[in-house]
Amino acid sequence: MKTDLTDTTSSKINKALVLGRRAIGTPAVGMVLTLVIVTDEENAYDALKAANEASREHPSRTLVVIKRVSRSPRDRSKARLDAEVRLGADASTGETVVLRLYGEVGDHAQSVVLPLLLPDAPVVVWWPVNSPTDPAKDPLGALAQRRVTDTYAAEQPIHELTARADAYTPGDTDLAWTRITPWRSMLAAALDQVVCEVTSAEVEGEEFNPSVELLAMWLAERLNIPVRRSASTGPGLTSVRMETSSGPIVLDRPDGSLATLSIQGQPDRAVALKRRDTAELIAEELRRLDPDDTYATALKFGLERLDEEAAVTAPEVVVETVAETVVESAAPAAPAAKPAAKKAPAKKAAAK
């Protein structure tokens, strides 16, 4: 059921929630968290849809905070809060409140959200777009244990990554990082199969996709090796190649769904590696609400260091050559570095 409240307050919304629950006859629901989605009107529908799907796995109270744009001085001086309370079949397994903030109240969204948080349950804030530079210092972000951003949807994804690293606070996380979990798990599984030493790696993916950078930094940090990045036409990540003491290990996914794992001396194997939709990403994100230390270390590894180390070892090793052992000498500081993170970012918003 749906209740529309115009020019309202948080306490009236709370009352509507209680009344609504009584009316549909399900007074007690085992909601495990409050998910706050901060977005604009344009992205609200998709984000809410994804959150509702994810709520099948994590029943939650979902608060959608939409700041309306005021187009005249009169609008700006007037503050108004409208709310749409959805319960039961209209809100998947939890409760949904869509909050529209007009005028001045838009700057005080936390005052609206705070009274609506579930008692004792963890709070997650998700910015599908336009995330603040320092999520933990954001008034809404400060309410949350977990702050989900998405550098993939940013105007300058690569630049944004560096900003995230500088501002990192435990509890921050990035959907661009969530996206590569299947890759990471498959690469780890590949190294379960062969005992070898990895000497270098290359990550290939579409341009302006920060997942490439994150995966590269993770590999560089964990394996202590130079990792190069290269651009392809996508979709998403397309290939990871690790040079090892027992031949190359290549995980190649040209079509965004079925990948091939090739290990030298072993037959090629098909592995399912489908690109996941936002609902699945959010569901994974909500599974654990403690700080993701692995993300933090990968992020803080830093793009500069990644580029430096990739440049030090001979970058002209082309794809075909099987580098048996890349000599790890710092001497030949090859200037011919051709790192992937080149050029200024173009305008295409890489979002969907």
Place this chain on the structure above:
Amino acid sequence: MSAVHGANPLRDAADRRLPRIAGPSGLVIFGVTGDLSRKKLMPAVYDLANRGLLPPGFSLIGFARREWQDEDFAQEVHDAVEQHARTPFREEVWQQLIQGMRFVQGDFDDDDAFEQLKDTIEELDKAQGTGGNFAFYLSVPPKFFPKVVQQLKKHGLADQKDGSWRRAVIEKPFGHDLVSAKELNEVVHEVFPPNEVFRIDHYLGKETVQNILALRFANTLFEPIWNRSYVDHVQITMAEDIGIGGRAGYYDGIGAARDVIQNHLLQLLALTAMEEPASFDADALAAEKTKVLGAVKLPKDLGKSTVRGQYAAGWQGGAKAVGYLQEDGIDPQSKTDTYAAIKLEIDNRRWAGVPFYLRTGKRLGRRVTEIAVVFQRAPHSPFDSTATEELGRNAIVIRVQPDEGVTVRFGSKVPGTQMEIRDVSMDFAYGESFTESSPEAYERLILDVLLGDSNLFPRVEEVELSWKILDPIEQFWDKHGKPAQYQSGTWGPVEADEMLARDGRSWRRP
């Protein structure tokens, strides 16, 4: 070619997004055309693959008498997956799985077939990189166990070669009494070392059963009252609404007690009653379970503290049902129990004097499994007796299936001017607070077999102790009387109600 996880620099204990993926391995299913395999095992393998928990190159070999080609087998798996899998069907996952699917046709005494199985395994090691690690799932009637196990030995399929493993997975029943259980264990252990034998009790793979340990040992709320000072008694129920169906051949002569109490219910009892294990590893858990099963004591008068029954004709949930003795393939003189209720005591400081009532049956009111810990009444009540007339005993009920969750029952004042106290329930439902579909028990168990994690598998000692508990009861039943008749669709024979009434208690209606 061993997969040592510690040596893999990409693995990190702090990285909790990365799932536990099984190492390179394959699964061989004997009796692959059976119901269990189609309804549970194949869908579980697919669901695991879909969740990304199987290693690349995971292989599945079916072994059965049917004259199938690899393609027919793949088609069969495909159909089974589409019908029974928990997760949606995805083509790319299927493409990954199908590459490692093979079928070997043959009888269990057919040497050629086992040679062919050996070749297939070697071929898969080359083509799929399974690294020689194979689990043999014996989804066959127990009388074939010795044969299959011997064949595996004869053809060198059970040899644990350097760095690779071979495991045996067996299903209940683990014998029909202590002697036969020991024989079976000898047969299996002669070929497979004890730590490579996995006995499936699918109840232990259920989330709710694992949650018993979380509920008890991760909280402070329950453990202080989990003892004889507060607990009045414990009821463990597993009820089925179906009859024996087509299992007449298997069921007659076995009966409810051997089929259910010996494994499922005694395992539930062990988890409910055991002391806190030193850690959550397999050895520590097994030690505590063995300890508590060893402390189980049978009542002196078995005639008064056990009841067995047979369902008679009646109506079950709106459908007419025939009685057990009228079922096809059942001897009209059969004394097999389709209902069994027993009272056990546990001889230790925590539980002395607290009876554990275990009951199971077919064609009962509805399908339900639950553990109810019923507490003593308050020693003193400031309210007068009319106020608390409707107040029952407090209880914590762990609902194992269906509608998994935990219920706490306690008294609450009824709104109004009078003081009147009535029972209310506080409910935690898995479906509400967590994912709508938690993994199937078999998914978890198969993954654990591939990972070599034996936490959720009963060990030899537990199986033997369980038979030691049940054997005297079965012997008593053999000599005395015959099963009481109960109408289908009811909650069992009146004798069972009388048994509890003698103790001043009554069965919960689950």
